Structure formats: structure tokens, C-alpha cells
Amino acid sequence: MSQLVRKRYFCRICQKSHTIKFPRHFAENQKRYPFVFFSIHKYSGDSDEFIEKNGADIITTFYVDKNLTIRDVDVAWEDSSSNIMSENDTENLVMFLTETINEMQEQYDSLLEKYTKLLESSDKKDKNYEEKL
Ligand SMILES: [Zn+2]
Numbered sequence: 001m002s003q004l005v006r007k008r009y010f011c012r013i014c015q016k017s018h019t020i021k022f023p024r025h026f027a028e029n030q031k032r033y034p035f036v037f038f039s040i041h042k043y044s045g046d047s048d049e050f051i052e053k054n055g056a057d058i059i060t061t062f063y064v065d066k067n068l069t070i071r072d073v074d075v076a077w078e079d080s081s082s083n084i085m086s087e088n089d090t091e092n093l094v095m096f097l098t099e100t101i102n103e104m105q106e107q108y109d110s111l112l113e114k115y116t117k118l119l120e121s122s123d124k125k126d127k128n129y130e131e132k133l
Contacts, residue, residue, distance in 0.1 A: 005068055013058055013075045014045035020062070020070075023095065027068045029102055034063040034071045037094065039087045040078065053077070 004021040011018050018041060027035070039060045043053045050056075057078035063071045 007068065007070055009060075009062070009070050009073045011041075011045075011058070011060070011073070011075050013050070013077070014043060015047060016045060018044075020060075022064070022068055023091075027064060027066050029098065030066075034065045037062040037064055038090055040090075041087070 003024050005024050005026075007020050007022060008017050009020065010016070020039060022037075026037075027033075039062065040057050041060055043050060043056045043058055059076045059078050061074040061076075063073070065071050
């Protein structure tokens with residue numbers, strides 16, 4: 001089975017449907033739903049209004065739910081002064097950060113557990129000590 005899921009969405013700037021590929025397990029372990037995903041695509045519309053924008057970058061914001069369904073899409077022309085990354089870089093970074101955050105969460109949980117045990121055992125020691133006094 002492919003690791004990527006193809007999704008179609010309508011782009012209000014190009015006035016047409018585009019396809020985007022999501023990793024199959026993309027929607028798992030998100031903090032809240034719908035979660036936000038950014039991407040960039042090139043203008044590919046036919047409107048005379050944007051004729052000079054041919055090939056210009058469009059920032060695309062996706063609101064994706066648990067079932068990888070695209071709930072909403074925002075599109076905006078890229079402001080060339082901003083440092084926006086390519087779709088591929090963004091995808092890789094988001095996946096890397098998601099994994100890192102999950103790992104940190106696990107480490108935090110494990111440390112918290114150890115810390116709690118340590119506190120409990122030091123409480124007991126204190127009580128034993130006080131009883132002897
Ligand atoms: Zn478009």
C-alpha cells in the first residue's frame with residue numbers, strides 16, 4: 001500500500017482543483033483536529049487578472065481532520081520577503097518535528113515518573129527519620 005494519500009482541493013486563486021499528497025499516517029498524534037498544514041504550489045490559473053503571476057508561489061494552508069479529510073483551504077500569494085520553504089522541505093520538517101516532539105513527550109513522561117518515585121521514596125525516608133527523633 002502506498003505511503004502517500006492523494007487529496008484533491010479547490011484553490012480559489014487558480015480557480016481550479018489541485019492534488020496534494022499526504023503521508024498515510026499524517027493525521028495520527030496531532031494535538032488537535034483539524035490540524036494545520038502549510039504547503040506551496042505554483043499559480044496555474046487561466047485568469048487574465050493574474051497573467052503576470054504565472055508560476056508565482058501560492059501559500060496554501062490546509063485544515064485537515066483525523067481522517068485526512070481536508071476541511072478547509074486558505075490560499076494567499078507568497079510575499080517574497082518571507083522565508084517560506086518548499087512543499088517538500090516543509091513536509092520533511094513537519095514530519096521530523098512531529099517525531100521529535102513525540103520523543104520528547106515520551107522522555108518527559110518517563111522523567112516525570114522517575115521524579116515522582118524519587119519524591120515518594122524521599123518522603124518515606126523523611127518520615128522514617130522524623131519517627132526516630
Ligand atoms: Zn492554485
